[in-house]
Structure formats: structure tokens, C-alpha cells
Amino acid sequence: MADRTPAPDTPELRARWGGFAWTPENKKIADWHIAKYPEGRQRSAVMPLLDLAQRQVGAETGTQGWLPLPVIEYVAKYLDMPVIRVLEVASFYFMYNLKPVGKFHVQVCGTTPCMLRGSDALFETCKKRGMVKGGISPDGLWTLTEVECMGNCATAPMVQINDDNYEDLTPERLDAVLDALAAGQQPKTGTQEPGRHTCEPLGGPTTLTAMVDANHDYRGEW
Amino acid sequence: MPKVTVDGVEIEVPAGATVLQACELAGKEIPRFCYHERLSIAGNCRMCLVEVKPGPPKPQASCALPATEGQEIRTDSPMVKKAREGVMEFLLINHPLDCPICDQGGECDLQDQAVAYGRGGSRFHENKRAVTEKYMGPLIKTIMTRCIHCTRCVRFSEEIAGVDEIGALYRGEDMQITTYLERAAAHELSANVIDLCPVGALTSRPYAFEARPWELKKTLSIDVSDAVGANITLHSKGREVMRALPRVNDDVNEEWLSDKGRFQVDGLTKRRLDRVWLRREGKLQPAEWNEAFAKIAAALEGDKASIAAVAGDLLDAETMFAAKALVNACGSNLTEARQTGMTYDVSNLAAVNFNSTFAGIETADAILIIGSNVRWEAALLNVRLRKAVKAGAKVFIIGPEWDPTYPATFLGSDLKILNRVPKQLGDVMKSAQRPAVILGAAALAKGALPAALKLVDKFGLVKDGWNGFNVLHISAARMASLMLGFTLPGGMGDIAAASPKVLLSLGADEMDYAPFAKSLKVYIGHHGDRGAHNADIILPGASYAEKDGTYVNTEGRVQFAEKAVFAPGDAREDWTILRALADVLGVTVGFDSFEELQAKMIAAVPALGEEGLADYGPLPKGDSSARFDGAIAGYPIKDFYLTNPIARASAVMQQCSDELLHGADVKEAAE
Numbered sequence: 046m047a048d049r050t051p052a053p054d055t056p057e058l059r060a061r062w063g064g065f066a067w068t069p070e071n072k073k074i075a076d077w078h079i080a081k082y083p084e085g086r087q088r089s090a091v092m093p094l095l096d097l098a099q100r101q102v103g104a105e106t107g108t109q110g111w112l113p114l115p116v117i118e119y120v121a122k123y124l125d126m127p128v129i130r131v132l133e134v135a136s137f138y139f140m141y142n143l144k145p146v147g148k149f150h151v152q153v154c155g156t157t158p159c160m161l162r163g164s165d166a167l168f169e170t171c172k173k174r175g176m177v178k179g180g181i182s183p184d185g186l187w188t189l190t191e192v193e194c195m196g197n198c199a200t201a202p203m204v205q206i207n208d209d210n211y212e213d214l215t216p217e218r219l220d221a222v223l224d225a226l227a228a229g230q231q232p233k234t235g236t237q238e239p240g241r242h243t244c245e246p247l248g249g250p251t252t253l254t255a256m257v258d259a260n261h262d263y264r265g266e267w
Numbered sequence: 268m269p270k271v272t273v274d275g276v277e278i279e280v281p282a283g284a285t286v287l288q289a290c291e292l293a294g295k296e297i298p299r300f301c302y303h304e305r306l307s308i309a310g311n312c313r314m315c316l317v318e319v320k321p322g323p324p325k326p327q328a329s330c331a332l333p334a335t336e337g338q339e340i341r342t343d344s345p346m347v348k349k350a351r352e353g354v355m356e357f358l359l360i361n362h363p364l365d366c367p368i369c370d371q372g373g374e375c376d377l378q379d380q381a382v383a384y385g386r387g388g389s390r391f392h393e394n395k396r397a398v399t400e401k402y403m404g405p406l407i408k409t410i411m412t413r414c415i416h417c418t419r420c421v422r423f424s425e426e427i428a429g430v431d432e433i434g435a436l437y438r439g440e441d442m443q444i445t446t447y448l449e450r451a452a453a454h455e456l457s458a459n460v461i462d463l464c465p466v467g468a469l470t471s472r473p474y475a476f477e478a479r480p481w482e483l484k485k486t487l488s489i490d491v492s493d494a495v496g497a498n499i500t501l502h503s504k505g506r507e508v509m510r511a512l513p514r515v516n517d518d519v520n521e522e523w524l525s526d527k528g529r530f531q532v533d534g535l536t537k538r539r540l541d542r543v544w545l546r547r548e549g550k551l552q553p554a555e556w557n558e559a560f561a562k563i564a565a566a567l568e569g570d571k572a573s574i575a576a577v578a579g580d581l582l583d584a585e586t587m588f589a590a591k592a593l594v595n596a597c598g599s600n601l602t603e604a605r606q607t608g609m610t611y612d613v614s615n616l617a618a619v620n621f622n623s624t625f626a627g628i629e630t631a632d633a634i635l636i637i638g639s640n641v642r643w644e645a646a647l648l649n650v651r652l653r654k655a656v657k658a659g660a661k662v663f664i665i666g667p668e669w670d671p672t673y674p675a676t677f678l679g680s681d682l683k684i685l686n687r688v689p690k691q692l693g694d695v696m697k698s699a700q701r702p703a704v705i706l707g708a709a710a711l712a713k714g715a716l717p718a719a720l721k722l723v724d725k726f727g728l729v730k731d732g733w734n735g736f737n738v739l740h741i742s743a744a745r746m747a748s749l750m751l752g753f754t755l756p757g758g759m760g761d762i763a764a765a766s767p768k769v770l771l772s773l774g775a776d777e778m779d780y781a782p783f784a785k786s787l788k789v790y791i792g793h794h795g796d797r798g799a800h801n802a803d804i805i806l807p808g809a810s811y812a813e814k815d816g817t818y819v820n821t822e823g824r825v826q827f828a829e830k831a832v833f834a835p836g837d838a839r840e841d842w843t844i845l846r847a848l849a850d851v852l853g854v855t856v857g858f859d860s861f862e863e864l865q866a867k868m869i870a871a872v873p874a875l876g877e878e879g880l881a882d883y884g885p886l887p888k889g890d891s892s893a894r895f896d897g898a899i900a901g902y903p904i905k906d907f908y909l910t911n912p913i914a915r916a917s918a919v920m921q922q923c924s925d926e927l928l929h930g931a932d933v934k935e936a937a938e
Binding site: 049054114126128129132133136 | 431432433434435436441446448
């Protein structure tokens with residue numbers, strides 16, 4: 046499991062992030078999130094606001110973004126709630142990065158279906174590029190994390206890079222995706238299997254075949 | 268009122284009760300870790316599983332399940348037994364087997380319940396989880412590997428104390444209880460989480476590795492660190508009080524205790540006056556009792572009546588009665604307990620009493636606090652006020668700002684504002700069903716009592732079954748001293764004006780000794796504090812832990828404390844010193860034993876003989892010409908942790924003061 050301790054509270058951290066405040070656009074979004082909840086229940090917006098803050102940090106640093114302690118404190122103050130309650134949320138969910146990450150946060154699924162379909166080879170591929178688990182690669186591009194099931198078992202193995210999923214991977218396909226990202230292009234997201242659209246069965250459906258072209262009532266056949 | 272069947276016995280339970288409470292009413296013991304009567308229901312330890320029909324065919328957490336009509340509950344079925352064994356086995360998977368070196372050993376819920384409901388063995392062969400220690404301040408020691416994540420401490424700090432500082436970080440197996448950035452838990456009730464912790468994860472830092480619960484002698488006592496009169500148990504080993512724990516008393520302290528009441532006890536062994544001291548050539552030097560007594564007698568030669576007594580804040584009623592008897596027998600009436608010089612009118616004690624009672628103030632719906640930092644002056648009362656606010660009460664405060672932990676409106680520190688009540692305050696108070704006013708020591712010092720009494724009619728504070736006029740004292744001895752008539756109309760000023768030849772200072776450490784430069788100052792007390800520094804003669808007395816005594820809290824609740832240990836060295840119980848002094852001075856005080864003294868005191872003030880609330884009768888009429896005047900510049904308590912001589916002598920309290928209030932660097936012993 047990934048190390049979830051927050052980045053240490055150092056004077057440098059305070060100096061860099063102590064002055065964090067919403068950009069005008071993000072302030073609008075933050076207030077829009079808060080307005081979804083009844084008066085006095087502004088705390089309910091803590092999760093979208095943390096995500097927003099993480100994205101703003103990401104935009105400022107050219108990475109996926111993370112949550113330095115002063116930023117967590119800023120969110121707590123913005124929502125008028127105790128900072129420990131915000132840290133509880135931030136440390137619970139894996140979508141919040143509590144330590145700096147690279148430009149691309151490569152989250153490789155290592156749970157059983159993906160492992161059976163070859164996720165070990167994906168880790169090798171990543172490591173060959175200088176990625177280290179939980180750290181930033183020397184070129185500043187990559188952070189590698191091993192994660193648990195992300196719900197794409199039908200198209201295993203998969204990785205999530207920032208906001209996008211890449212599925213049906215092999216080391217070569219992953220290399221192609223990473224090369225494209227490193228070159229500043231946006232590779233095709235989702236499945237990488239030629240001819241496959243999403244997670245439909247490979248080689249055509251084997252069940253409910255009568256449903257392929259039109260709706261079919263199977264109930265009489267039970 | 269639903270009827271349920273518990274193990275075949277049908278009982279009726281109050282509406283809204285949980286299955287756990289129903290089982291308890293039926294006399295069944297339900298093991299639990301996360302459930303606590305005074306905290307919200309979490310339902311996360313799963314130890315309280317029972318079988319309930321109708322319902323899913325699996326064990327249910329009884330703490331979070333409402334009892335409904337016709338439920339059949341079984342606490343003794345094989346399914347329940349197996350379920351509890353399973354839960355216990357899981358709880359113990361990551362719990363270290365370090366009971367022999369754990370301070371909770373012998374009073375540990377996990378230990379007890381593992382014996383009663385566990386399997387008796389573990390099938391877990393893998394490595395146990397280990398968690399790093401978390402710093403939580405000078406009072407709470409943490410060994411977080413032992414934590415079973417019941418979250419009682421988290422709920423206590425959020426709900427009861429109102430200072431959200433403990434939280435559960437991370438998740439699953441990695442969940443850890445900590446404060447933000449491991450800052451010290453800094454509020455007046457923080458150490459109650461030690462009692463709440465069902466395992467040895469949060470233990471008392473000052474008491475670490477000092478004693479085992481079974482070696483301790485338990486004595487019922489009363490906390491004297493403030494005027495709340497919290498019920499405590501003093502745990503002593505040999506001649507030393509090792510710790511103080513709260514006792515359950517729903518009328519006074521529920522089951523909490525302020526950090527000062529709990530941790531000042533180490534001061535009982537430090538800076539003690541354990542022998543007689545006599546000032547010779549400007550320096551205090553060791554002396555004998557006879558020498559000291561002879562000097563007092565010589566000072567009073569020919570003018571016995573020139574004697575006065577001032578009582579300190581920690582005194583029991585018996586000591587004050589004995590002192591008053593001695594002074595009166597000498598022909599003097601110079602006795603005063605309000606040592607800081609307050610002179611409010613005490614002809615009707617209802618006017619200087621906390622009439623709503625602590626339990627009653629919870630039901631108030633509008634509260635005006637005049638000149639009191641309740642958090643520091645009566646931390647346990649603030650818990651009640653917090654409950655009132657949660658139930659919808661509005662709170663207004665007059666005085667310099669402090670953090671009440673609940674929403675409150677500060678109306679400034681100028682008392683004159685009350686001469687013409689501001690609309691926002693008036694509207695709320697007049698429309699309230701149970702309005703209350705709390706007058707603090709800072710307001711009493713400004714002479715606000717007569718004007719405050721006018722508010723009784725203005726706000727309708729007295730209604731059928733409700734008296735909302737309250738005075739909050741800060742001295743444990745105050746109400747008893749007022750009941751004994753240990754006061755003069757002009758307060759300390761009258762005593763200074765009489766310039767007595769002998770001034771008996773009974774543990775009076777907060778008074779100003781400057782006006783008594785010509786008097787022979789005799790300090791009868793237990794700690795070498797301000798009073799002892801000014802004294803010409805020191806006669807060593809006993810602290811609250813070392814004598815039986817009667818205390819009256821600010822509600823007028825009479826309570827008895829018992830002697831836990833003997834006073835050190837030559838120190839004697841205070842009444843015996845005063846009795847001996849009577850002989851030397853050749854007067855009779857009419858008692859030769861503590862029983863006689865107590866009987867005489869009760870004969871003089873019958874209310875002191877009856878445990879419980881004293882009846883002071885109706886409130887006096889307010890003086891229509893009285894006006895509020897002056898501004899409250901500050902509260903009498905400048906440092907919560909150092910308010911009395913015992914606390915000032917306590918290393919733990921000094922550390923708390925340095926670290927929690929004055930932000931000194933954390934001093935940690937080299938390990």
C-alpha cells in the first residue's frame with residue numbers, strides 16, 4: 046500500500062504554499078460546489094474542493110497536482126471546519142496526493158485480474174523508464190503507484206494516468222502510450238485493443254446473442 | 268414504550284432506547300468498546316453483537332439498533348458467542364501482547380473482555396501491525412500500536428470538549444488516531460480521553476509506570492481546583508497520592524474532570540511545608556511548635572481580640588469553622604474568606620449561588636454570561652453550556668473575548684451596556700422559556716451583583732420550577748465560607764483597617780499582604796507559596812487529600828471528602844493546630860475531636876450536615892437604584908494551570924502552562 050503520510054511540514058513548504066488562494070475561476074467553482082449544500086452544511090463540499098485545490102496546485106506546478114499541508118489548511122479555513130477533519134478526508138482517499146507527483150501519475154493496477162493478465166510486465170515497463178514507486182522520476186515526468194482494483198477487470202490489465210484510463214495493455218502498448226504522453230500528445234484513451242470499443246467481449250458476444258441487432262424478449266425461454 | 272424480550276424475559280424499555288440499553292435494563296452485560304453513554308453512537312467495534320428477531324439472520328450491533336415493539340433479543344445464543352469470539356479475535360490480531368508493561372493493565376476493557384468473551388487463543392501467525400507513537404502533549408501518553416480504533420477520543424474532543432483536534436487519519440489497517448501534526452491536545456478537559464480509551468493506547472503520561480490499579484487505595488474525595496466540586500477518587504500508594512480520577516455524578520461532573528483537578532496531585536508532594544518555620548532576623552528558620560505558639564501568645568499579650576483570620580481557596584468548612592471559633596473565642600470577629608478583596612453583599616446567599624444547578628443549566632434556552640471565562644473558571648460547566656447550545660440555547664457574553672467552543676455573541680466588555688439592554692439580547696432573554704444569567708468573579712469584583720439582581724425581574728429569570736440567576740465562584744471554599752459567615756461587610760478592607768496584631772492566614776495565597784506589615788502573620792497551610800513567603804510564622808497544615816472535610820460547590824451542593832493519606836513530616840490537620848492554639852491563648856473553642864468539631868459546625872449551620880443542595884430561600888429584590896458600572900478588563904484567572912498553590916507546585920501543571928499556554932518548546936526526556 047502506498048505511503049499516505051503528508052509531505053513534512055517544513056519552512057520551505059510553508060514559504061512555497063503558505064500564500065495559496067483560489068484563482069478567480071476556481072473560486073467560482075468552489076463557491077458553486079458549496080452552494081449545492083444547504084446553509085451551514087458547507088463542509089459537505091470538502092471533497093470537490095480538495096480535488097479543485099489539487100488541480101490548481103497541479104496547474105501551478107505543471108504536474109498532476111498534490112495537496113501540501115498549507116493548502117489543506119486553506120481548504121479547511123475556506124469551509125470553516127477543523128483542519129484535522131479535512132486531513133482525515135485527504136488521507137483516506139487515494140485520489141488525493143499528499144506528496145508531490147510528476148507530470149503524469151501512472152497508477153498501475155496490481156489486483157488479481159490485472160496481475161493474471163500481465164500487470165507485472167507493465168511494472169517492468171514503467172521501471173525501465175526510471176519510474177520508482179511513490180517517487181518522481183529524474184526527468185520529472187512520472188510518478189508510479191501500484192493501486193488496487195479500478196473496476197476495469199474486463200479489459201485488464203489497465204493503468205490510470207492522471208484522469209484517463211488505458212486498458213488492454215501489453216508492455217508494447219503501454220510504451221506507445223507513455224511515449225505519446227512524453228512527446229506531449231494525447232494517446233487514445235480506454236482500450237488499446239484494435240477493433241474493441243469499450244469492454245465488449247472480444248470476438249463478438251457469446252451470450253444474449255439475439256439482442257445484438259434488436260431487443261429480444263428472452264423471458265419465454267427460461 | 269416498546270416491549271421487548273431479552274433472553275426470554277419480557278421487559279418494557281423507554282421509547283428511543285437501543286437494543287443495547289434494553290439488554291442492560293434486563294440485567295445483561297453487553298461487551299462494548301466504541302459505545303459510550305455520553306458520546307454519539309459509532310457502531311464500529313462490533314463487540315456488542317446480539318441476535319435479534321425479526322431481522323436478518325445474522326448478529327446485529329446492538330448499540331446502533333433501536334429497540335422496537337416485539338423484538339426477541341438473545342444475548343446468550345451460540346451465534347452470539349461465536350460472533351463475539353470472532354470480533355475479539357480480529358481486534359486482537361493487531362493488538363500487541365504487552366499487557367505486562369502496559370499501564371492500562373488491570374483496568375483494561377480489552378483485557379477484561381478478552382477473558383470473558385474471547386476464544387482464549389489466536390490463530391494469527393503473521394506479523395502484527397505497528398504504529399508510531401503520536402505526541403499529544405504533556406498529559407497524554409500514546410502507544411498507538413495498542414489502538415483498536417473505537418474513536419471514543421475523537422468523538423469526545425469533537426462533541427464534549429468542542430475542540431476538534433483528534434482525528435483518524437488514513438484508512439483500513441493503516442488507520443491512525445492522531446492530532447493535527449501531532450500538536451499537543453490543548454484544552455482543559457483533554458485528559459478525559461485517557462479514561463475513555465478502552466485500551467492502553469492513551470494513558471496518563473505523568474502516571475506512566477508508577478503503579479498498578481490493584482495496589483492503590485481508593486479514597487472518595489472532592490476536587491478543590493475550582494468551585495465545581497467535581498467528585499473524584501484519590502488513588503494513593505503508601506503515603507503518596509498517585510492520581511485522581513473522576514467519579515460519576517450526573518449532577519456535578521457527569522464523569523469528566525478538568526486536567527487541573529486530575530493532574531495537580533503531583534504537587535501534593537512538592538514544596539510542602541512539613542515543619543514549623545519562624546522568621547528570625549528577617550529569615551525563615553526551622554523552629555518548634557512551642558516556640559511558634561509562644562510567639563503568637565506573646566503578640567496577643569493583653570489584647571487577645573486583636574486577631575484576624577483569612578481563609579484561602581482550598582479550605583474545607585471544618586477548618587474555617589475552627590478558625591472562626593478560635594477568633595470569636597478571642598473576642599474578635601475579623602474573619603474573611605474573599606481574600607482578593609471582594610465585598611459583595613452576602614446577607615442572602617441565594618443571590619451568590621449558582622441557582623440553576625449544573626444539570627439544570629443544560630436546559631436553559633438563553634444564557635447571558637457576565638464577566639466569566641467559563642472555560643477556565645469552571646471547565647466542567649462549559650461542557651454543560653455546550654450541551655445547552657446544542658439543544659438550541661443562545662449565549663451572550665459580556666467581557667473580553669475567549670473561545671467558548673460554541674457559538675456565542677460577545678457584547679463587549681463594558682458592563683454599562685446592561686443599563687440599557689441591547690435589543691438583540693433583550694429579545695432573546697424575554698422570549699426564552701428558561702433564561703439564565705451567569706455572573707462571574709470578574710463581574711463580582713466590579714460590584715455588579717446588585718445591578719445584576721435587577722435582571723431577575725427584567726428577564727423573568729425566576730419562573731415556576733426554574734431559577735436562572737447564577738453566580739459562578741472560582742474558589743472551592745467560597746460557598747462554605749459564606750454559609751459559615753466567614754465574612755465581613757467591608758471584606759479585606761475591614762481587616763486591614765483593624766490592623767490586627769496577629770493575622771492567621773489559612774492557606775491564603777492570593778491575598779495582598781502589604782497592608783499587614785505590622786501584624787504577626789501566621790501562615791497555616793500546606794505549600795510554600797505566596798502566603799508562606801510573607802509569613803512570620805509557618806505552621807504546617809494538611810491539604811485536601813490529607814484531611815476529612817466538607818466542601819460546598821458553587822451550586823450550594825454540600826459534599827464530603829475523605830482523608831486519603833497522612834500529611835508529611837510535622838504537618839497536622841489544620842483544625843488540630845487551631846485547637847492547640849486555643850489552649851496556648853487560653854480560650855475555649857468547644858471541641859476536642861474532629862467529630863465534636865463537625866457536630867458543632869452542623870449545629871451552627873445545619874445545612875452543612877446534609878449532603879446535597881443547600882436551600883438558601885428566595886432571591887432578594889434587586890435594588891432599583893443599582894447601576895452597572897465599569898468595564899471588565901480581564902478575568903481573574905490568568906493561567907488556567909496555575910491557579911492554586913498545589914497546582915503551582917506541580918511539575919505537570921507547570922509544564923502544561925509552559926507548553927500549552929506559553930508555547931515553550933516541547934521538552935522530551937532522552938529515551
